[in-house]
Amino acid sequence: MTDTIDEQVNQYKTMIDQRLGQVFDAETINPRLKQAMRYSLTVGGKRVRPILMLLTAEAFGTDIEKVLPVALALECVHTYSLxxxxxxxxxxxxxxxxxxxxxxxFDEATAILAGDALLTYSFQLISEAKGLTADEKVHALKRLSEVSGPSGMVGGQMYDLSYEDTNITLNQLEQVHDLKTGQLLIYALEMGAFLSHQPLEVVDAMKRAAAAIGLTFQIQDDILDIIGDEQALGKKVGSDVLNDKSTYPKLLGLEGAKKEKQKFVDETKHQLELTGVLNTNLAQFVISLSDRFS
Known part of the structure; x- marks a missing residue:
């Protein structure tokens, strides 16, 4: 990333971290549950999804304070899933x-409840957002339930589990990741555009861009599990091979996976160009994601 976009992303990340740290201050929550929720919510993370939503709003000239509660809700859902x-x-x-x-x-039971609490609290954050109209809240809540539920992320997780220890096709692998990873990314760009009052064709193009970003993101994860740096990633590498998981490098080879990733990078650029935001901080950040830690 350039110095300018790097500074902007860091500024947004700091803002998100600060707001997430304050998010339960006014709530009466069991102390251990609150501690477990805050632990996973504030222990780190790149905040890619909420940053994408804020950068989308910025690209369309919208006050980011308007979309911030929705961005925080999205990060709560993502953290619950992790x-x-x-x-x-x-x-x-x-x-x-x-x-x-x-x-x-903590312990397994506390972790389950912390995840449940973060998921449900995300809907409270949107419903209480002061800068959104009633119609905007309803649409944001409806779409969040869709992208995170059985037709979205949870459905993708179920497919992922059902495909374990089986040889799956490239289309099946893309289906898993479009649901499991891509749907929350789609929500980020979609809501950034929708809350900026963009026409339907622009919102749809942003959704297509986000779907391509999601597959780019996943292919890069698969590549990094082979060639990544454990310290930079914050987790072990090589687990996909050890667990015989279906991945892009397994199906296509390492070089084939890199070519497949570039295909989705190009598609992302094409869709962003259609919306007129190719020369924005959003586009620079999105393109940088495809090469992280590589």
Whole structure:
């Protein structure tokens, strides 16, 4: 990233971190539950999804304070998904973002409840947002439930589990990641455009861009599991091969996976160009994501 976009992203990340740290201050929550929720919410993370939403709003000239509650809600949903993904019944991971996973820091039952609480609290954040109209709140809530629920992220997780220890096709792999990873990214760009009062064709183009970003993001993750730096990533590498998981490098080879990633990078640029935001901080940040830690 250039110095300018790097500074802007860091500014947004600091703002998001500060607001997330304050998000439960006025709430009466069981102290241990609050501690577990805050632990995973504030233990680190790149804040890619909320930053994407803020950069989208910025690209369309919208006050980011308007979309910030929705961006925070999105990060709550993402964090809940990570807590549950790490559980023994799912991926059974000990570390996340370079720190102990929630169930290792606390216990399994507390981790499940912390994830549940973050998911449901995300809807409270949107419903209480002061800068949104009633119609905007309803649409934001409806879409968040869709992208995070059985037709979105949770459905993708179920497909992922059902495909374990099986040989799947490239189309099936894309289906998993379009749902499991892509849907929350779609929400980020979609809501940034929708809350900026962009026409439907622009919102749809942003959704297509985000879908391509999601697949780019996942292919890069698969590549990094082979050639990434554990310290930079904050987690172990090589687990995909060890667990015989279906990945892009497994199906296409490492060089084939890199070519597939470039295809989606090009598609992202094309869709952003259609919306007139190719020469913005949003586009620079999106393009930088495809090469992180590589």
């Amino acid at each position: 807590i549950h993904d790490d559980l023994p019944a799912m991926d059974d991971d000990d570390y996340r973002r370079g720190e102990l996973t929630n169930h290792k820091k």
